[in-house]
Amino acid sequence: MLEARQVSKRFGGLLAVDGVNLDVAEGTIVSLIGPNGAGKTTLFTVLAGFQTPDEGTVRFAGRDITGLPAHAVCRLGMVRTFQVVQPFGRLSVRENIAVGAHLRHPSRAAALDRAEAVARRVGMAAMLDQPATSLTVAGRKRLELARALATEPRLLLLDEVMAGLNPAEIDEIVPVIRAIRDGGITILLIEHVMRAVMSLSDHTYVLNQGRIIADGPPRAVAADPAVVEAYLGHGAAARMQAAEAAHA
Amino acid sequence: MLQLSILAPAVLNGLMTGAVYALIALGLTLIYGVLHIINFAHGALLMLSLFGVYFLNRLAGIDPYVALVIVVPAMFALGYALQRGIIARTSHGKDENVLLVTLGIALIIENLALFFWRSDTRTIDVPYAFDVVDVGFTFLSVPRLVAFGAAFVVAGLLWLLMSRTDLGRAIRAVAKERQGARVVGIDVEHIFAMSFGIGTACVAAAACLLLPTFYVTPQVGNAFVLIAFTVVVLGGMGSFTGALVGGLLIGLVESLGGLFLGETLGQIGIFLVFIAVLLFRPTGLFGDRT
Amino acid sequence: MRAQRYLPIALVTGGLALLPLVVTSNFLLNFLILTLLFALLGQAWNILGGFAGQFSFGHAVFFGSGAYATATLQIHLGVNPWVAMVLALAVGGLVGAMIGALSFRFRLRGSYFALITLAFAEVFRIIAHTADFTGGGSGILIPLDLRPANLQFEDKAGFYYLVLALTAGSLVITRALQDSRLGAWMLAIRENEDSARALGIDSFRVKLVAITLSGAMAAAAGVFYAQYFLYLDPGIAYGVGYSVEALLVPIIGGMGTVFGPLIGSFVLHGVDEATRGLTGDAPGLNLALYGALLIVMLRFLPAGLMGLAAQVKGIGHQRRTRQAHRLKEAGDA
Numbered sequence: 037m038l039e040a041r042q043v044s045k046r047f048g049g050l051l052a053v054d055g056v057n058l059d060v061a062e063g064t065i066v067s068l069i070g071p072n073g074a075g076k077t078t079l080f081t082v083l084a085g086f087q088t089p090d091e092g093t094v095r096f097a098g099r100d101i102t103g104l105p106a107h108a109v110c111r112l113g114m115v116r117t118f119q120v121v122q123p124f125g126r127l128s129v130r131e132n133i134a135v136g137a138h139l140r141h142p143s144r145a146a147a148l149d150r151a152e153a154v155a156r157r158v159g160m161a162a163m164l165d166q167p168a169t170s171l172t173v174a175g176r177k178r179l180e181l182a183r184a185l186a187t188e189p190r191l192l193l194l195d196e197v198m199a200g201l202n203p204a205e206i207d208e209i210v211p212v213i214r215a216i217r218d219g220g221i222t223i224l225l226i227e228h229v230m231r232a233v234m235s236l237s238d239h240t241y242v243l244n245q246g247r248i249i250a251d252g253p254p255r256a257v258a259a260d261p262a263v264v265e266a267y268l269g270h271g272a273a274a275r276m277q278a279a280e281a282a283h284a
Numbered sequence: 285m286l287q288l289s290i291l292a293p294a295v296l297n298g299l300m301t302g303a304v305y306a307l308i309a310l311g312l313t314l315i316y317g318v319l320h321i322i323n324f325a326h327g328a329l330l331m332l333s334l335f336g337v338y339f340l341n342r343l344a345g346i347d348p349y350v351a352l353v354i355v356v357p358a359m360f361a362l363g364y365a366l367q368r369g370i371i372a373r374t375s376h377g378k379d380e381n382v383l384l385v386t387l388g389i390a391l392i393i394e395n396l397a398l399f400f401w402r403s404d405t406r407t408i409d410v411p412y413a414f415d416v417v418d419v420g421f422t423f424l425s426v427p428r429l430v431a432f433g434a435a436f437v438v439a440g441l442l443w444l445l446m447s448r449t450d451l452g453r454a455i456r457a458v459a460k461e462r463q464g465a466r467v468v469g470i471d472v473e474h475i476f477a478m479s480f481g482i483g484t485a486c487v488a489a490a491a492c493l494l495l496p497t498f499y500v501t502p503q504v505g506n507a508f509v510l511i512a513f514t515v516v517v518l519g520g521m522g523s524f525t526g527a528l529v530g531g532l533l534i535g536l537v538e539s540l541g542g543l544f545l546g547e548t549l550g551q552i553g554i555f556l557v558f559i560a561v562l563l564f565r566p567t568g569l570f571g572d573r574t
Numbered sequence: 575m576r577a578q579r580y581l582p583i584a585l586v587t588g589g590l591a592l593l594p595l596v597v598t599s600n601f602l603l604n605f606l607i608l609t610l611l612f613a614l615l616g617q618a619w620n621i622l623g624g625f626a627g628q629f630s631f632g633h634a635v636f637f638g639s640g641a642y643a644t645a646t647l648q649i650h651l652g653v654n655p656w657v658a659m660v661l662a663l664a665v666g667g668l669v670g671a672m673i674g675a676l677s678f679r680f681r682l683r684g685s686y687f688a689l690i691t692l693a694f695a696e697v698f699r700i701i702a703h704t705a706d707f708t709g710g711g712s713g714i715l716i717p718l719d720l721r722p723a724n725l726q727f728e729d730k731a732g733f734y735y736l737v738l739a740l741t742a743g744s745l746v747i748t749r750a751l752q753d754s755r756l757g758a759w760m761l762a763i764r765e766n767e768d769s770a771r772a773l774g775i776d777s778f779r780v781k782l783v784a785i786t787l788s789g790a791m792a793a794a795a796g797v798f799y800a801q802y803f804l805y806l807d808p809g810i811a812y813g814v815g816y817s818v819e820a821l822l823v824p825i826i827g828g829m830g831t832v833f834g835p836l837i838g839s840f841v842l843h844g845v846d847e848a849t850r851g852l853t854g855d856a857p858g859l860n861l862a863l864y865g866a867l868l869i870v871m872l873r874f875l876p877a878g879l880m881g882l883a884a885q886v887k888g889i890g891h892q893r894r895t896r897q898a899h900r901l902k903e904a905g906d907a
Contacts, residue, residue, distance in 0.1 A: 106772055107777070117772075118768070122769040124761065125766075127762075135758055136774075144753050147758070184773070321685070373873060374872045381872050388868035395865065502858070549700070549704055555696050562680075562686055563676055563677070
């Protein structure tokens with residue numbers, strides 16, 4: 037469904053994304069992990085059309101979308117959320133979600149109806165008439181998700197929807213995401229919460245210093261020494277193996 | 285072909301005017317660099333300073349250059365108070381509000397001036413107003429040369445202040461990363477107000493240098509404020525070097541535009557530069573912030 | 575449901591339409607005419623600033639272009655004033671589209687957008703000052719010919735109904751906008767442009783539509799001004815005064831609301847007239863007062879008078895629900 041080929045993005049002298057190849061198959065949940073500053077969010081902004089890659093191509097649903105502006109990408113059915121949530125503060129939850137719904141529903145009444153349905157789907161039905169500013173962090177994350185869903189996407193890019201949530205809230209949102217996938221929407225997510233990554237994803241990519249250093253089923257990737265090194269620093273994998281050997 | 289004897293004086297006069305523009309723009313760019321706001325009251329504050337210099341001269345016989353030591357501190361205090369007392373309290377953390385508040389301040393100052401002092405054009409008499417020096421191919425006005433030199437002196441002092449003093453370091457820290465500055469214990473509100481005060485002091489200095497060869501009316505600020513905006517945008521918002529170079533450039537554009545296109549259309553030249561820079565290079569010549 | 579949304583506009587317009595039957599003083603009618611004129615201009619600003627969140631500091635550029643368009647079309651080309659009015663609206667929209675296309679294409683926002691609108695108003699003022707067809711600095715006179723077919727009226731009531739019709743039209747347009755997808759998109763852009771783009775909104779196009787609509791509406795105010803006073807000069811038409819009026823009126827009344835500009839205009843000019851009675855016709859004082867009002871509103875009532883009304887209603891609502899709760903608890907006990 038989504039294919040990135042040799043995608044690079046440069047900021048001044050810094051190569052933030054460096055020749056990334058990435059595939060997301062229809063109907064799957066794919067995760068993108070990696071240490072802070074690895075270039076995950078930059079890769080998202082490039083995929084979603086917020087920035088044009090310096091090199092490489094992005095294809096979505098069989099179409100070359102490289103350099104297409106963000107709104108056009110969204111219209112084709114690929115929508116992103118923001119890591120730092122960006123609600124429409126002075127609008128109510130219902131109005132916030134309706135903005136997303138308007139993409140496919142020109143009539144105001146239809147969009148407001150859709151908003152209500154989507155809110156129920158992500159468990160926000162009780163907060164429909166609250167202003168977005170009054171929501172908790174968890175509420176805002178859900179709103180971000182709801183607005184994106186309301187655009188009726190085929191592929192959803194989720195940028196750390198679980199960051200800042202407590203364990204109970206994470207347990208609540210994991211089934212919501214799974215249900216979205218079961219409803220026929222493909223998902224690519226950036227996540228730091230490894231527990232969620234393990235339980236949700238079918239395939240995992242690991243990005244470090246702008247490059248994909250490993251990919252595969254999440255369990256296999258987590259055991260990859262290169263990945264452990266990237267997260268815990270040079271020599272960590274060897275030390276861990278040594279420690280395990282000592283235990284054995 | 286245009287004679288060098290016409291072109292050269294136009295260039296020199298443009299540069300001398302430009303130096304004063306640069307001085308006004310320095311204040312504006314400092315305020316922008318630190319507070320990230322565009323101070324619409326800048327022109328009104330210049331006008332107020334000009335009136336200060338005017339009345340000091342007329343009522344107390346104080347020479348405009350001597351008035352520097354009175355007007356500059358007074359305007360600094362006013363700027364500090366405006367930021368601390370009104371702008372900071374009214375903005376609710378939103379840039380659009382700051383923009384509107386400074387517009388409101390400009391309206392109040394300008395129209396009170398109009399009410400109290402009417403729209404008469406006023407000038408002062410100083411014995412050296414018409415002194416000139418002969419530079420061979422043309423004569424240059426002495427007070428305008430003084431203004432030219434003084435503008436660079438002030439720019440130099442400002443640079444020293446910013447690079448060599450604790451206050452300057454704090455200002456730069458706040459300009460770069462206000463949250464971080466707060467965390468390390470810098471009184472951000474105080475620094476904001478200091479920056480606004482110093483920015484206002486710059487227009488006060490410009491007023492003292494201007495008045496010997498210029499006039500004052502309640503609307504005089506308008507003529508300068510858009511020019512100062514242009515200079516700041518051209519030079520790059522927040523850049524000192526940019527304000528200096530931009531000021532000189534705009535002085536040139538105005539002077540040469542006036543020469544080639546006539547007075548009124550010459551002004552258009554400035555605005556066209558302004559619009560073009562905003563459109564094609566909003567970071568300006570020396571700005572690196574996006 | 576639909577028609578109901580327009581009921582308040584119908585009631586307000588109907589009420590205002592009855593006023594000339596009781597108000598015969600020319601002074602009061604003149605006051606009402608100017609108040610509605612500024613409500614119209616403020617509504618134009620409100621669509622771009624209050625809804626789409628793009629603060630213009632140079633709305634006089636549209637006002638003046640509308641005024642000059644109708645005047646020059648009548649004088650130089652002999653166009654009928656009613657036709658000229660329609661064409662002038664198009665000119666206002668076109669100027670809006672042009673400025674919008676330039677500034678939004680280059681992603682100018684916030685302060686930069688405010689500055690560029692201000693600069694455009696200045697450029698237009700200087701052009702009007704220099705050009706021949708605008709009459710230059712001495713201005714332009716529309717010949718007196720008091721016939722409705724000529725968009726000039728014998729008595730002030732005629733002008734009053736014209737400006738009322740224009741203002742009512744602006745209210746209907748704004749309400750329709752509020753109930754439409756386009757309006758929702760504008761609010762989304764105002765609140766957060768990046769989010770809006772992520773949700774499939776073509777922010778460039780939406781902002782362009784907003785500034786075009788706003789430009790045409792402000793031009794309508796300019797046309798009315800030209801027909802009412804029959805005289806224009808660059809300082810009037812493109813001066814800072816109208817740019818300030820345009821933004822002050824919706825800020826006082828409440829940005830992003832339908833009735834904000836109308837209410838703001840009545841309050842602003844009511845206060846203006848009242849204080850003018852106290853201070854005499856001293857130059858400048860009213861604008862100084864505008865400046866003070868602007869600051870006071872931003873400080874204490876950033877959502878304007880409509881925001882205050884909503885707050886009061888909200889508190890009342892809370893109190894009523896609390897009372898209902900208490901009653902219910904008492905009943906249960």
